[in-house]
Amino acid sequence: MTTDSPSVVPTTDGPTVVYRGRNLYSPATPITACRRRVAALTIPDHSLVLVPSPLLGHGLTDLLHKCGPGCRVLLVELEAPLAALARQRLPAALLDDSRVTFCAAERVQELERCFPLELRSRCERVISVNLSAGSQLHSREYTQLLHWLQDEIRRAWQNRITTIHMARLWFRNLIANLPLLPVSRPITGVAVERPVLVLGAGPSLEPLLAELRRQRDQLFVMAVDTALPVLVAHGITVDAVVALEPQHANLGDFLGVDCRAPLLLADLFSYPAVVRLFTPHHTLFFASHPLDSRLIDKLQAHGLMPLQIPPLGSVGVAAVKLATCIYGGPVAFAGLDFAYADGKTHARGAPMLQRQHQTARRLSGDRIYTACLARPRLRQPDKQGGRCQTDMVLLSYAEQLRSLTTGSPRLYDLGVCGLPTGAPRLDGIAEFLRVAGTSQIGAASGLSCRLRATSVSATTAASHAAARQQTATVRAALDEQLSLLARIEEQVTNRAARDPQILSALLQAADYLYAETSAPSAGDEASLRRMLAAARYYRIQIGRALRNLERLTARRF
Known part of the structure; x- marks a missing residue:
């Protein structure tokens, strides 16, 4: 950043700005040129309008008149002297508009904290409007910000569509898993003593x-659910399994x-029947927080x-995140490719491939190959410098892992193989162990992990008291x-006895009744009537959870 001060120079058409020896507006018609540019724009409602380097605000009043009530306007400045100028010269009426947000920072990464999720998720697209040459001072950073906002809006709408389909299932699983909390262990109670290898x-x-x-024996092996059968088929035991999927298909x-x-x-929102397959004291819950709710x-x-x-979407990405939470040392991962070849989407022995092979017939053809061809595919650079095949969903997972x-x-x-992940690539496990510098330590250690405070089989008065308190x-x-x-x-x-205000307050407190739809009107x-049906459905689920809680309590105590 420069310490030069910008100069405001009057013209016959209003003031212009001269900075570092160049005019940032038209030297002859600064206001007219901006208004002409805005007049040529078409801005649909619910657009997020990005205005880099707004300077004196020329053309912004006309821009707001073209924006509907659902639009949001972001005024962004990355040059410190120009940001100070904008704060002084932008019209107060402009900044007071509820649709306008002004952000200034010296690095584009700092700007991401200025844009709350509510601001991004309510818009459908991003439109960049350059009204001054100030945007050319940091053109690459403004382009980076534009792409980030586009990705965030796409991700927000993708999450919203997922919520419409999955909200009721998530809450049903949450209620069913709550009785298992007192008999499980806190995830912070795991002490990992070897380098972690996450396998997709x-x-x-x-x-x-x-x-x-x-x-x-020198590794703490953490497998995602779909990788478990592959490892078991090759005689490889795992130390931990990560389950994230809320649907019954995960049982396979x-x-x-x-x-x-x-x-x-x-995950506290994962399918409860999967959780019940494991020893209760070996279960450690986490919460991916897929949606907000009272x-x-x-x-x-x-x-x-x-x-x-x-919420990271992919169980593989979530497993990497969890590995960094429970272990402070080196973490390696493999099998997180987020790409596929036609006819082979997973490693041999994975449940999906097994199911397809078991149901294959001479006349049915290769269903996996057919499914691959039916998906909208993208060709992207891979880890080897070539090209690999992926789709938008897998590409978004790879972006989450890179973050x-x-x-x-x-x-x-x-x-x-697969999409680049942004992590340094190593040539096998032996090199990872050398980088970790703990090969001898791992060989000498008797356990790859332990549970802090008490062993799995031990039960103490303190743990009983804590479990009883959590049960209550x-x-x-x-x-x-x-x-x-x-x-x-x-x-x-x-x-006859309905009070609209009381009913509205009650519905707001039970917002999970309409998580997949809009808020109802009293x-x-x-x-x-839909809320009534939902309330009766959840009363059944909660009653079932309470009976399960009593059964588990009687069994343990």
Whole structure:
């Protein structure tokens, strides 16, 4: 950044700005040129309008007149002297408009904190409007910001569509898993004592299996659910399994697998039947927090929410994030390719490939190959300098993984194919162990991990007291929701005694009833009937969870 001061020079058409020897507006018609540029624009409603280097605000009033009520306007300045000028000279009426946000920083990374999720998620597209030559001083950074905003809006709408389809399932799983919290272990109670290797089920897992069998005892092996059958088929035991999937299809990943020995790192929103396959004291919950809700806030206030991580979409990316949370040393990963060849999407032995092969017939053709051809595919650069095949969903997962590896020197990529992850690539496990510098330590250690404070089989008075307290807290939280739903049912069904204000407050407190739709109106009978059906559905789920809690309590105590 320069310390030169910009000069405001009057012209017959209004003031212009001279900075570092150049005019940042038209030297003859600064205002007219900006207004002419804005007049040529078409700005649909619900657009996020990015205005780099707004300077004196020429043309911005006309721009706001063209923006609908759903639009948001971002005024961004990366040059410190020009930011100071904008703060002094931008019209107060412009900055007071609720649609306008002014941000200034010396680095584009600092700007990302200026844009709350609410600002991004309510818009449908990004439109960049350059009204001054000040944008050319940092053209690459402004382009980077534009692409970041586009990705954020795409991700926000992708998450919203996922919420429409999955919200009820997430909340059902959450309620069903709550009774398991008192008999599980806190994820912070794991002490990992060897370098961590995270394994996905991508094709790059296969070349690593032979070396993994030789070096197994020197590693803490953390497998995603779909990679578990592949490893078991090759005689490789795992220390921990990560489960994130909320749907019943996840059960197929554990068929024929002995789930009593490994730890299970399970999302609190994951499929409850998968959690029940594992030893309760080997279960460690985390929360991916896929959506905001008053219910989750309540559980947080009660101290029932475990370790929280951002919603990362892919179980492989979540596993890498969890590995960095439970271990402070080097973490390597493989099998997270986020790319595929036609006819082979996973490593041999993965459940998806197994199911397709079991159902294949002479006349049915290769269903995996057909499914690959049916997906909209993208050709992207791969780790070897060539090109690989992927799609938008897998590409977004790779971007999430790159966001984790950026600025983290202890993450390493052992994969030989797929999309670049941003982590340093190593040639196999032996090189990873040399980099970790703990090969001898791992060989001398008797365990790859242990549970702090107490062993898995030990039960102490302190742990019993804590479990009893958490059981009581879970029971109180579920009873509170039952009471809330009963009051909603009474307000909806008894029209004569209905109070719209009370009903609106009750519905806001139980916002999980309409997480997949918009908030209902207290005067809309059709939407209230939907809320009534949802309330009765969740009362059944909560009642079932309370009975399960009593059964687990009686079994343990």
